[in-house]
Each structure stands twice: as structure tokens, then as C-alpha cells.
Amino acid sequence: MNRQPHALSREAIVADAIEQVVRELRLIDVADYIAFIRLEHFACLSDLVESASELFFMPGTLRLGHGGEAYVDWSGAPRIVLDLELRLPGVTVYFQLTMTEHEASVVMNYVSFQTPQDDPDVNTALLSRVLDEARIRRTEKIG
Template identity: 65%
Template sequence: MNRQPHSASREAIVAEAIKDVVGELRLVDAADYISFIRLEHFSTVSDIVDSAAELFFAPGTLKLGHGGEAEVSWSDPPRIVLDLELRPEGVTVYFALILEDERAAVVVNYVSFDRPDPDPLCNTAYLADAIERSRIRKTAVAASR
């Protein structure tokens, strides 16, 4: 895949937007992810992602895409890769979330805008604004508890 010059900035936007969700996803033991993925229980992984995302985003904004991978060996810590979709209004981001023992990373595979602008910088700004509009405000979360 040829990386576009604006890919790094979009990855940073997505990574920043989902950092709280990643914290919630890390509450699940790596062994559970390995089991669910190896046994192809992706509906369970989808439920986990949905539960973590509902704390921070409007319903349906962040969801599991087509699955994931569990990379496990005798010599290295496990590496969980989840195929995710971020769908704020007007844009869809297809990306991989990589969870490792001491870090997490986002790799954006494709971004689709409903009404793309010819200027990639305008599209990147739109992405950031759309994500912000789809976030649940912390005061709203506190009030619902």
C-alpha cells in the first residue's frame, strides 16, 4: 500500500480519539482475546468493542470490522490486532488497532468521505471535527450513571 502524505496525521487523529476506548479494551485479558479470535468468536469480540466504545462515542460510531488476529509465540508477548471501523457522520475510517504488552498502535488502511474535498488537508480537518461531534461528553456519561 502506498502511504499518502496525510496518512500519519489521520492515524494520529484516530489514535487520540480512541485512546480511552483502548484503555477499556485492555481490561480484557489477552488470553481471552486469543481464545475468542482463534475460535472465531468474533461476535464476542464485537460485543467487547461495542461495550468499550459506548462509553465514549455515539452508538455505532466505533465497531469491529471483519475480525482480528492473535499473534502468539513462545518467545514474544502476545500481539492482538483488531480490525475496526470508525464511522462518525460523513466519513468511515477502516483501521487496525494493534495491542501489545506495553503499547498500542493504529494503522489506518482506508478513509472514505461521503463528500470528499479535493484538498486532503480539508478532509483531514473534517475527519477531526466529525470524530469530535460523535464523542459523548463526559458530563453526559456521568449523568447517565
């Protein structure tokens, strides 16, 4: 697949937006991911993603896509790959989140704009704006 020049900036926007969700997902034992994926209990994976994202995004914004993969062998650390979808007003993002022992990364598969513009920078700005609007703002009052 040929990567578009604007794909990297969009991946960075998505990675930044879901950073806190990824922290929550990393609290789950890797053995649970491996079991759910190998046994094809994708509803359980879906519940994990939904629970991790509900503190940071409006309901239904981030959800499991077609499932995931667990890469496990005797010689290295496990690698978990989850197919995820961001459903935003006017934009849907299909991407993969890869989590390893020390890092996480995002690879964008496809971005669908309801009314795409000719300028990719305008579309990228829209993605950034609607992602920001979908975040739940937490304000704490002291005293």
C-alpha cells in the same frame, strides 16, 4: 501499498480519539482475545469493542470490522490486532488497532469521505471535527 502523506496525521487523530476506548479494551485478559480470535467468535469480539466504546462514543460509531488476529508464540509477548471501523457522519474509517504488552498503535487502511474535497487537509479537518462531535461529553455536577 503506497502511503499518502496525510495518512500519519489521520492516524494520530484516530489514535487520540480512541485512546480511552483502548484503555477499556486493555482491561480484558489477553487470553480472552486469543480464544475469541482462534475460535472465530467474532461476535464476542464485537461485543467487547461495542461495550468499551459505549462510554465514549455514540452507539454504532466504533465497531469491529472483519475480525482480528492473535500473534502468540513461545518466545515473546502476545500481539492482538483488531480490524475496526469508525462510522461517522460523512466519513468512514477502516483501520487496525494493534495492542501489545506495553503499547497500542493504529494503522489506517482506508478513509471514505461521502463528499471528498480536493484538498486532503480539508478532509483531515473534517475527520477531526466529526470524530470530536461523535464523542460523548460527560459533565459531573458537584454538590
